[in-house]
Amino acid sequence: MSVKKTATKEKSPKDVPAPSGEVVVPGKSLGSRILQSWQLYAMLLIPVIITIIYKYIPMYGIQIAFRDYKPNRGFFGSKWVGFDWFERFFTAPNFKRMIVNTVKLSLYGLLWSFPVPIILSLAINQLRFKRFKRVVQTVLYAPHFISIMVVCGMIRIFLSPYGGLINLLTGNQIDFMTEPDAFRTIYIYIASGIWQDAGWGTIIYLATLSAVDSGLYEAAKIDGASMFQRILHIDIPELVPMIVLQLIMAAGGIMSVGFEKVFLLQTELNKATSDVIAVYVYQQGIVEHAYSLSTAVGLFNTVINIILLFIVNKIAKKAADVSFV
Amino acid sequence: MEKAKKHGLSDKVSDVILVAICCIILLIVAYPLYYVLVASVSDPYEVYSGQTFLVPSKFTLEGYQAVFANKSLFRGFGNSILYTVVGTIFSVVMIYLVAFPLSRKHMPGRKAISIFFIITMYFGGGLIPTYLVVRDTGLLNNMWALFLPGGVAVGNVIIVRNFFENNIPSELMEAAAIDGADDFTTFFRIVVPLSRPIMAVMVVFSMVAFWNDWFTSLIYLSKDQYPFPMVLRGILITTEAMKDMWSGMSYADANRMAELVKFASMIVAAVPMLVIYPFVQKYFEKGFMTGAVKG
Numbered sequence: 001m002s003v004k005k006t007a008t009k010e011k012s013p014k015d016v017p018a019p020s021g022e023v024v025v026p027g028k029s030l031g032s033r034i035l036q037s038w039q040l041y042a043m044l045l046i047p048v049i050i051t052i053i054y055k056y057i058p059m060y061g062i063q064i065a066f067r068d069y070k071p072n073r074g075f076f077g078s079k080w081v082g083f084d085w086f087e088r089f090f091t092a093p094n095f096k097r098m099i100v101n102t103v104k105l106s107l108y109g110l111l112w113s114f115p116v117p118i119i120l121s122l123a124i125n126q127l128r129f130k131r132f133k134r135v136v137q138t139v140l141y142a143p144h145f146i147s148i149m150v151v152c153g154m155i156r157i158f159l160s161p162y163g164g165l166i167n168l169l170t171g172n173q174i175d176f177m178t179e180p181d182a183f184r185t186i187y188i189y190i191a192s193g194i195w196q197d198a199g200w201g202t203i204i205y206l207a208t209l210s211a212v213d214s215g216l217y218e219a220a221k222i223d224g225a226s227m228f229q230r231i232l233h234i235d236i237p238e239l240v241p242m243i244v245l246q247l248i249m250a251a252g253g254i255m256s257v258g259f260e261k262v263f264l265l266q267t268e269l270n271k272a273t274s275d276v277i278a279v280y281v282y283q284q285g286i287v288e289h290a291y292s293l294s295t296a297v298g299l300f301n302t303v304i305n306i307i308l309l310f311i312v313n314k315i316a317k318k319a320a321d322v323s324f325v
Numbered sequence: 326m327e328k329a330k331k332h333g334l335s336d337k338v339s340d341v342i343l344v345a346i347c348c349i350i351l352l353i354v355a356y357p358l359y360y361v362l363v364a365s366v367s368d369p370y371e372v373y374s375g376q377t378f379l380v381p382s383k384f385t386l387e388g389y390q391a392v393f394a395n396k397s398l399f400r401g402f403g404n405s406i407l408y409t410v411v412g413t414i415f416s417v418v419m420i421y422l423v424a425f426p427l428s429r430k431h432m433p434g435r436k437a438i439s440i441f442f443i444i445t446m447y448f449g450g451g452l453i454p455t456y457l458v459v460r461d462t463g464l465l466n467n468m469w470a471l472f473l474p475g476g477v478a479v480g481n482v483i484i485v486r487n488f489f490e491n492n493i494p495s496e497l498m499e500a501a502a503i504d505g506a507d508d509f510t511t512f513f514r515i516v517v518p519l520s521r522p523i524m525a526v527m528v529v530f531s532m533v534a535f536w537n538d539w540f541t542s543l544i545y546l547s548k549d550q551y552p553f554p555m556v557l558r559g560i561l562i563t564t565e566a567m568k569d570m571w572s573g574m575s576y577a578d579a580n581r582m583a584e585l586v587k588f589a590s591m592i593v594a595a596v597p598m599l600v601i602y603p604f605v606q607k608y609f610e611k612g613f614m615t616g617a618v619k620g
Contacts, residue, residue, distance in 0.1 A: 034433050039508040040426035044438065047423045047477045051445060054474045058450020058458050075457070120350070126343055136347050138603050139355050145598040146358075147537035149554040150591045153561030154357060157587065163373025165360060199354065227339035260540055264562050285453040286544055298451035306448070 065296035078292075085296035094275055102276040105184055106257045110250050113194045117201030118243060122231050124202060125209045137206075140199025148196075152264035155192050178269035188265060193258075208242045209235055248316045252309030255301050277301050358595070365389070365592045369584035388589030391582055395570055398590060400549070401556035405536060408552055412472050412535035417527050419477045424485035425512050446479045452544075459545060470545035471538065481527055488523040489516060522608045529605045533598050553594055560587060 028036075060075070065085060067078040089095060120140065127133040143151070158165040159176035167173055176182040183189060212234060220230050259278035266274040277297060285294030364372045368383035376382040392398050426432055427439055449455070455474055464470040493516060501511050517524075539554035559566025560583070574582065 030433055033431065037426075037429070037432045037508070040429055040432050043422045043508075043512075044426050047419050048438075048441070050419075050473055051442065051476045053462065054455065054458060055445040055449060055476045058454035059448065061450055061454030061457060064454065064457075123343060123346060123350075126339075127347065128340060129344075132344065132347070136351060138606060139351050141602065141606065142358065142599055143354060145533050145537075145602050146595045147539070147554050147557075147598075149537070149539055149557050149561065150594050153557060153587065153591055154361060156561060158357070163375065165357075168375040168378075195354065195357070221336075227336055227343070264558070281452055285456070291453045291457065295451060295453045298453065302448070302451065309447075 062295060062299055064292050065299045067292060069292040069295075081292075085293045086300060088293060089297050089300065094280075097272070098275055098277050098280055101184075101273055102255060102257050102278075105189060105262070105273075105276060106254045108184060109190050109193060109257075110254070112190050113198060114247065114250060116194050116198040118205055118239065120198060121202040121205035121209060122235055122239075125206060125235065126227055126231065137199075137202075140202065142199070143196040144200035146196070148260050149264065151192060151196055152261060155188060155265060159188070177265070177267050180270045180272035180274070183265065183270040184273045189261065193261070204246070205239055205242060208239055212238050244316055248309075248312050251312040252305060254308055255305045361588055361591055365585075365588035369581050372584070372588075385585075387582075388585035389593070391586050392589050392593055395586070397551075397556050397559075397566065397570065398553070398586070401551055401553040402593070404550060405553040408468060408471055408538075408542075409532055409535045411468065413528055413531040415472045416475075416478060416531040416535075417524065420481050420485055420527055421517070421524075423477050424482045424489060425508075425516055427482070428486045428489035429508070442477060442479045442482065445476060456544060465545055466547045466550065468546075468550070471535070471541050474541070478531075481530060485520070485523055485527065488520060492523075493519050525605045525608050529602055532601065536598055553590075557590055557594055560590060 034041075064075060064078065066080060066082055067075075068081050068084075069075075069078045073079075092098075124133060124136055124140075127136065156177060159167075159182075161167060161173045161175040166176070174182075176188065216234055217230060220234060225233065255277070257276050257278060259276075259282065262274055262276050263279055263282065266279065278301070281294050281298045281301070284290040284297065288294075360378070363377050363379070363381050365388050366384055366386060367377045367381040368385060371377055371382035393402075423442065427435060429435070450458075459465065459470050459474050464473065497515055497519075498511060501515055506514070537554060539552065539558060542550065542552050542555050543558075556566065560570075564583075570579075570583075570586075
């Protein structure tokens with residue numbers, strides 16, 4: 001996931017035109033060029049149809065957030081109710097708690113986990129023994145490839161009060177999974193997130209650092225710069241645009257806290273901190289069949305995310321002259 | 326050298342410190358996995374009394390036998406293999422079908438088609454509208470509900486398109502065009518064979534995504550169709566599957582079995598992907614750097 005994102009992001013700061021790979025015959029009419037490309041359109045046919053059905057029709061279906069959706073009446077036949085569902089959500093007893101939890105969870109998550117891949121990549125980049133470097137990278141990437149289900153299973157087992165690893169090592173018998181304080185903090189959600197994805201996050205920074213001219217290092221060494229100084233004066237300035245770019249992306253996703261992990265780690269007793277909007281959307285929609293309410297809440301979340309994305313993008317554009325939208 | 330000393334630690338000392346730090350990090354990342362591995366071949370009572378920090382205690386393979394002897398776990402494993410294979414083929418074919426036309430600059434409407442796909446990266450219908458469309462197209466309890474609603478992996482399309490544009494020599498395409506090759510011929514004869522590294526990366530990304538996915542099947546599939554992670558959920562998270570799985574046994578035996586299976590099944594779920602990715606690690610780093618950094 002992160003790789004896909006980064007590849008698109010990476011492009012924007014320095015848009016190098018790609019070499020064109022085909023012969024364009026000038027003077028041909030648009031009609032004949034379209035005819036000439038029929039094979040390309042044929043290739044696109046199935047992907048476009050799938051995208052229309054499963055991506056664009058659901059977008060059109062968002063209007064059930066403003067209707068009282070009844071299965072037998074369909075998307076358009078159901079009664080128009082305006083903002084009723086939104087009001088219902090805003091006055092729900094847990095509304096404030098859900099908003100606060102969602103924002104806090106991702107904000108704290110961002111603050112703790114954002115710097116880790118940067119620091120790791122600065123360290124890995126300085127490793128001079130190629131084989132050791134490769135081992136470090138391979139091991140650090142490993143947790144990214146493990147199912148979130150397994151990670152959450154490990155968390156639950158390790159934190160069990162009956163012989164869980166953490167309690168064994170510390171000589172305690174704490175039932176972390178029932179502690180609202182432990183859920184958000186470093187113990188459960190954030191710490192496991194860093195464990196799983198910090199290594200994977202180094203790829204984009206290592207790729208950026210690999211572009212540093214090695215002559216720069218040589219010159220710095222001759223000038224007597226220590227490793228620390230080389231990191232400070234060569235590596236970090238090189239990384240800054242990428243760091244800003246990553247920060248924009250992360251800030252734009254503040255409201256989209258990872259549903260899967262919260263859902264799998266939530267217990268009745270830690271809901272005070274684990275109750276988030278995404279779980280509510282699932283609960284109301286799939287479990288309670290309150291289709292319209294769930295859609296309204298989801299839409300509310302998406303809209304806030306998009307607004308955040310644009311705001312942060314605008315700030316970054318002014319501050320650092322980078323942008324990705 | 327003398328100057329270096331003045332400015333701080335010498336490179337040798339820094340190297341040693343750096344390697345030491347990296348070793349500690351390696352330990353932190355690898356140890357939880359190692360612990361699960363050791364616990365999966367140890368007696369559960371030894372595990373929970375803290376006897377298995379470094380080496381197995383009372384070695385046993387019962388956990389693994391139980392994983393494959395249990396009907397729902399075994400069926401889940403089979404389902405996962407099926408979904409991963411079909412999903413990966415479908416997904417990679419879709420990526421290629423979109424990436425190639427978008428890399429052809431002479432195609433009219435290229436820009437509009439790009440935007441058509443990219444919009445779906447930033448905006449979607451959300452959980453319920455998508456669910457309703459899946460239901461109305463008759464895909465509930467159908468394996469294809471795992472693949473079709475995801476549509477085309479647009480982020481991956483962009484990586485692959487960049488690869489086509491930057492890493493396949495344009496002279497080759499021009500020569501082919503002069504020889505009268507049409508788009509299909511260029512695609513199958515030049516682009517597909519020359520893009521193996523990026524294809525390998527896409528295959529691994531898709532495999533990992535489908536092997537690890539559970540939420541889609543929670544929403545769209547029935548219990549018999551659950552993939553391995555969803556069966557794991559019954560064991561690890563909700564623990565509701567436990568009662569049915571070893572119903573014939575005494576409480577103590579069933580409990581012991583459950584604990585054994587917990588560790589072994591996590592290993593069974595994790596190992597296939599952990600074995601695969603190092604093979605393409607070199608590809609995705611390389612493909613990624615040429616695809617992304619050069620822009």
